[in-house]
Amino acid sequence: GAGVSQTPSNKVTEKGKYVELRCDPISGHTALYWYRQSLGQGPEFLIYFQGTGAADDSGLPNDRFFAVRPEGSVSTLKIQRTERGDSAVYLCASSLGGETEAFFGQGTRLTVV
Amino acid sequence: GIQVEQSPPDLILQEGANSTLRCNFSDSVNNLQWFHQNPWGQLINLFYIPSGTKQNGRLSATTVATERYSLLYISSSQTTDSGVYFCAVGEYSSASKIIFGSGTRLSIRP
Numbered sequence: 607g608a609g610v611s612q613t614p615s616n617k618v619t620e621k622g623k624y625v626e627l628r629c630d631p632i633s634g635h636t637a638l639y640w641y642r643q644s645l646g647q648g649p650e651f652l653i654y655f656q657g658t659g660a661a662d663d664s665g666l667p668n669d670r671f672f673a674v675r676p677e678g679s680v681s682t683l684k685i686q687r688t689e690r691g692d693s694a695v696y697l698c699a700s701s702l703g704g705e706t707e708a709f710f711g712q713g714t715r716l717t718v719v
Numbered sequence: 720g721i722q723v724e725q726s727p728p729d730l731i732l733q734e735g736a737n738s739t740l741r742c743n744f745s746d747s748v749n750n751l752q753w754f755h756q757n758p759w760g761q762l763i764n765l766f767y768i769p770s771g772t773k774q775n776g777r778l779s780a781t782t783v784a785t786e787r788y789s790l791l792y793i794s795s796s797q798t799t800d801s802g803v804y805f806c807a808v809g810e811y812s813s814a815s816k817i818i819f820g821s822g823t824r825l826s827i828r829p
Contacts, residue, residue, distance in 0.1 A: 639817065648805055648819035649762075662816060695760060699817075705749045705809065707767040708817055713760055 610711035612698050618717045619688055627683040627714045631700030638681050640673055641697040649697055688718045721746045721810045725820035732796055733828050740791040740823045742806030750809030751782050753791050757802050796827045
């Protein structure tokens with residue numbers, strides 16, 4: 607597609623369950639970012655990929671959060687043992703890398719009940 | 720890490736008014752973008768402007784990198800301009816993180 611695509615748009619899960627959120631970046635973009643946005647706040651950095659490797663994962667809140675990008679394109683954010691505090695909109699962005707413009711997907715709204 | 724502050728946090732204007740939104744950052748940057756988050760949550764790219772001035776219709780932006788601030792100007796506001804405006808910067812020392820400010824919530828009254 608022409609833009610960054612995230613699936614699902616909405617996800618409701620029970621506390622303690624495992625979830626996967628998917629991001630399809632813009633074709634040819636080598637850099638990929640994950641962010642988390644809580645209500646009324648700005649997006650919070652989670653992790654950055656350059657190609658297949660996680661170049662910076664300093665924003666992941668704890669070891670329940672993990673992200674992969676095995677072929678340097680699609681990325682999956684994985685959350686284990688979900689907690690109610692994980693409820694937020696998870697945003698993905700991609701760019702050509704380095705000092706270039708980033709483009710965001712529409713986000714996945716995660717609700718943990 | 721770099722700090723990004725946006726002001727004002729909230730702004731209410733009548734349709735047709737002009738506005739200036741400010742973004743201050745605490746360190747040198749190699750990347751600065753302005754976004755508009757619409758009511759559906761989509762972040763829409765407005766400007767990629769690590770330095771200099773750009774204009775796009777009723778919107779323009781100026782970044783003075785040496786003084787560590789950027790301004791977004793909206794002229795002749797329309798109700799569709801309502802939403803949250805975010806400034807996001809990339810640290811000069813790091814090619815990875817893009818750090819967002821807390822945003823300016825703009826409400827345009829008809």
